[in-house]
Amino acid sequence: MNVLLKCVVRYVVSFELDFKGWRERNTVNTVPYTSSIPQLPRDTHPLGNFNSKKITVVGMGQVGLGCIASILNQDICGTLAMIDIAPAAKKLEGEAKDFQQGGGFHQTATILASSSYDVSEKSDLVIITAGVPQKPGESRLSLVERNAKIMGAIMPEVLRYSPKATIMIVSNPCDIMTALACKLAGPDFPQGKIFGTGTILDSSRLQCLIAQSMDLDPRNVHGYIIGEHGDSSVPVWSSVRIGALPLLAPGQPVDDTLKAIHKAVIDSAYDVINLKGYTNWAIGMSVAYLAKAVLNDNRTISPVSTCVRGLYGIEEDVFLAVPCSIGSQGVQRVAILPLTPEEEATLQKSAKGLWEVQKPIWEQLDSQN
Ligand SMILES: NC(=O)C1=CN([C@@H]2O[C@H](COP(=O)(O)OP(=O)(O)OC[C@H]3O[C@@H](n4cnc5c(N)ncnc54)[C@H](O)[C@@H]3O)[C@@H](O)[C@H]2O)C=CC1
Numbered sequence: 435m436n437v438l439l440k441c442v443v444r445y446v447v448s449f450e451l452d453f454k455g456w457r458e459r460n461t462v463n464t465v466p467y468t469s470s471i472p473q474l475p476r477d478t479h480p481l482g483n484f485n486s487k488k489i490t491v492v493g494m495g496q497v498g499l500g501c502i503a504s505i506l507n508q509d510i511c512g513t514l515a516m517i518d519i520a521p522a523a524k525k526l527e528g529e530a531k532d533f534q535q536g537g538g539f540h541q542t543a544t545i546l547a548s549s550s551y552d553v554s555e556k557s558d559l560v561i562i563t564a565g566v567p568q569k570p571g572e573s574r575l576s577l578v579e580r581n582a583k584i585m586g587a588i589m590p591e592v593l594r595y596s597p598k599a600t601i602m603i604v605s606n607p608c609d610i611m612t613a614l615a616c617k618l619a620g621p622d623f624p625q626g627k628i629f630g631t632g633t634i635l636d637s638s639r640l641q642c643l644i645a646q647s648m649d650l651d652p653r654n655v656h657g658y659i660i661g662e663h664g665d666s667s668v669p670v671w672s673s674v675r676i677g678a679l680p681l682l683a684p685g686q687p688v689d690d691t692l693k694a695i696h697k698a699v700i701d702s703a704y705d706v707i708n709l710k711g712y713t714n715w716a717i718g719m720s721v722a723y724l725a726k727a728v729l730n731d732n733r734t735i736s737p738v739s740t741c742v743r744g745l746y747g748i749e750e751d752v753f754l755a756v757p758c759s760i761g762s763q764g765v766q767r768v769a770i771l772p773l774t775p776e777e778e779a780t781l782q783k784s785a786k787g788l789w790e791v792q793k794p795i796w797e798q799l800d801s802q803n
């Protein structure tokens with residue numbers, strides 16, 4: 435009984451400490467991180483209100499299609515718009531018709547498709563998946579220049595037709611593309627409203643691999659990969675929980691099994707791309723999960739990509755994934771996860787590496803203004 439009481443007290447205390455670790459997400463790029471904003475009123479969502487909600491997905495390749503399939507299966511919105519470039523128009527029309535013909539099994543009343551952004555008008559959420567994918571063996575960072583050009587073409591159109599939308603970036607390299615989308619939106623666009631899918635997929639891969647090694651349900655593994663959605667990602671072993679139990683005791687070193695699990699997480703995308711040429715279903719499920727959090731204003735905690743300058747001793751103007759609460763306005767608050775000195779140092783290294791790739795694009799953009 436005594437032991438049980440101690441456990442309860444420990445968890446109540448640690449909840450309070452964790453709660454104090456939240457930092458409000460500033461609404462505008464220029465507001466310093468330390469400022470706090472009044473909590474935004476929670477949207478009311480009576481049953482069936484999703485019908486008034488509109489999602490646009492830009493980029494109807496493998497990932498875009500994976501997103502649409504998951505969104506439709508989960509009855510998240512009433513209207514869905516699909517956008518791709520003009521040369522892909524015929525395929526786009528075919529995909530839209532195929533999804534429309536499943537109307538007996540989902541509740542999305544309207545599915546639109548076009549290469550023109552007027553179909554995206556007044557979207558509540560815009561999801562950007564357009565861009566070049568990796569070839570087998572290619573890193574995400576190597577896509578940066580090609581996909582920066584594509585992002586440059588897309589963002590003005592998105593903002594023209596849906597200036598109030600929350601925007602989710604999936605295109606790789608996801609963290610730099612999210613930073614770029616924010617820069618293109620300008621300093622007056624509420625900062626948290628543009629976020630990247632970050633390491634939500636990497637964290638799911640981590641959950642699955644740990645669960646597999648322990649013969650458990652992945653949904654009982656709680657923990658995050660943070661930092662870059664890519665090769666320099668950081669597993670926060672110090673806060674992984676199995677059910678309510680910590681995976682590691684305080685000070686317990688990370689052993690070779692855990693290191694191998696992290697390596698397997700990093701290798702996951704390369705592995706699937708080698709096997710089938712692309713990844714799409716797991717990211718589609720991740721996107722639908724986040725879309726539901728936005729449209730239902732759920733305040734769901736997920737590791738998504740947001741500006742981390744000023745956090746964890748990071749000085750560079752970079753976006754990385756950290757656990758955030760996600761609602762209708764995108765990232766509403768950033769959770770300040772306690773890190774060990776090693777985890778913090780690895781995150782800082784990841785930030786520096788990303789900044790080296792991002793810097794030339796920033797210099798180019800700044801010289802144009
Ligand atoms: N963040 C994440 O966890 C993941 C990100 N990705 C990334 O998602 C992106 C898309 O991957 P896939 O769908 O496999 O590639 P894909 O080549 O199958 O599709 C890309 C689509 O973007 C379209 N597109 C190109 N320029 C466009 C523009 N200006 N406007 C509208 N559409 C445009 C293309 O026509 C094509 O349909 C890649 O950058 C990939 O690396 C992929 C998986 C996971």
Ligand SMILES: CC(=O)C(=O)O
Pocket residue numbers: 568574606635703713717
């Ligand atoms: C391609 C990619 O970013 C992924 O599957 O993680």
